[in-house]
Amino acid sequence: MKTKKSNILTLEQFKDKNYGQRGTKKRDELEAGYENFKIGSLIHEARIEKGLTQGQLAEKVGTTKSYISKIENNIKEVRISTLHKIVELGLGGHLELSIKL
Amino acid sequence: MKTKKSNILTLEQFKDKNYGQRGTKKRDELEAGYENFKIGSLIHEARIEKGLTQGQLAEKVGTTKSYISKIENNIKEVRISTLHKIVELGLGGHLELSIKL
DNA sequence: AAGCATGTTTCACTTTCGGACAACTTTATA
DNA sequence: TATAAAGTTGTCCGAAAGTGAAACATGCTT
Numbered sequence: 001m002k003t004k005k006s007n008i009l010t011l012e013q014f015k016d017k018n019y020g021q022r023g024t025k026k027r028d029e030l031e032a033g034y035e036n037f038k039i040g041s042l043i044h045e046a047r048i049e050k051g052l053t054q055g056q057l058a059e060k061v062g063t064t065k066s067y068i069s070k071i072e073n074n075i076k077e078v079r080i081s082t083l084h085k086i087v088e089l090g091l092g093g094h095l096e097l098s099i100k101l
Numbered sequence: 102m103k104t105k106k107s108n109i110l111t112l113e114q115f116k117d118k119n120y121g122q123r124g125t126k127k128r129d130e131l132e133a134g135y136e137n138f139k140i141g142s143l144i145h146e147a148r149i150e151k152g153l154t155q156g157q158l159a160e161k162v163g164t165t166k167s168y169i170s171k172i173e174n175n176i177k178e179v180r181i182s183t184l185h186k187i188v189e190l191g192l193g194g195h196l197e198l199s200i201k202l
Numbered sequence: 203a204a205g206c207a208t209g210t211t212t213c214a215c216t217t218t219c220g221g222a223c224a225a226c227t228t229t230a231t232a
Numbered sequence: 233t234a235t236a237a238a239g240t241t242g243t244c245c246g247a248a249a250g251t252g253a254a255a256c257a258t259g260c261t262t
Contacts, residue, residue, distance in 0.1 A: 039181065039198065046200045053208060064252060069210055079219090079249065080140070081178055093202040097140060099147050101194040154238060168221055170240055177220065180248095 039083070040074040046091050047072075061090040140184070141175040147192050148173075162191040 047057055047068075054065040054072070061068075070076045071086075078086070080097075087095045148158050148169075155173070156166040164183075171177040172187075179187070181198075188196040 042198070042200055046202060049202060054210095055208070063250080065209070066211080066252075066254095067250070070250095073210075075211085076249065077180065077182060079178065080181060080184075082249080083181075087200050091200065091202065093200050096197075096199045096201055097143070098197045099143055099188050099192065099194050100197060101147060101150060101192065155240095156238070165222060166239070167223080167241075170238095171221085174240080176241085180220065183220080 039078065040072045043068075043083075043086060043091075044072045046087070046093060050091055052090075057086070057090045061086050140179065141173045144169075144184075144187060144192075145173040147188075147194060151192055153191075158187070158191045162187050 047054070052060075054068040058065045058068045067076070071078050084095050087093050148155070153161075154166075155169040159166045159169045162169075162183075163186075168177070169187075172179050185196050188194050
């Protein structure tokens, strides 16, 4: 049996990997975009769950793997309508959104 | 005691009001944007719940009442980051986003 | 080690629409 | 019915969402 190697990182691991030294400007700026980070991993996790590659997901949605990669890594913020498309068309799931007061 | 008049419409009522005759092009297109409709009422409900006017909400978030109006009526799609600000700063709640597979 | 699949990143670009502003209409209160 | 407060709508511009190709990195498989 093959050992399943997860690419999913914790927030801190993600930042270490992508934004260098703790306490730096770039790293701190990410703090404000925490929600984005979450959306990226959300898609990432769902995609892995479905056993799709970025390329396959991209094709279903009608975009490119490079764009999917950017979204998963929170380099681009995705529009809700686009996110919706990715989830419905690409992952065959559905997007839920709620406000907790 | 004052009668509380709710502005919240069902999806069909909303469409009747804003998109005319059933079966028309424009009306059908809205189907694709159903999520937006939901987001609008979500914010609307939460705002009423908190007893805020559009202007007050706008001020807390650092935007304009006209923009809030458009969001609530699903005329404009809101960015996730802005939605996040509205919920956190404006409504004192927090935003949840999930993918159901 | 070569070839293949997957994912990341860069660069240059186009298009879209989020969001501000002002003017307007509607609703509420005196 | 006047006056203000709340909500709506038209217009416009720049930021950034999204595109796409190509090069690069990494890990598998044979």
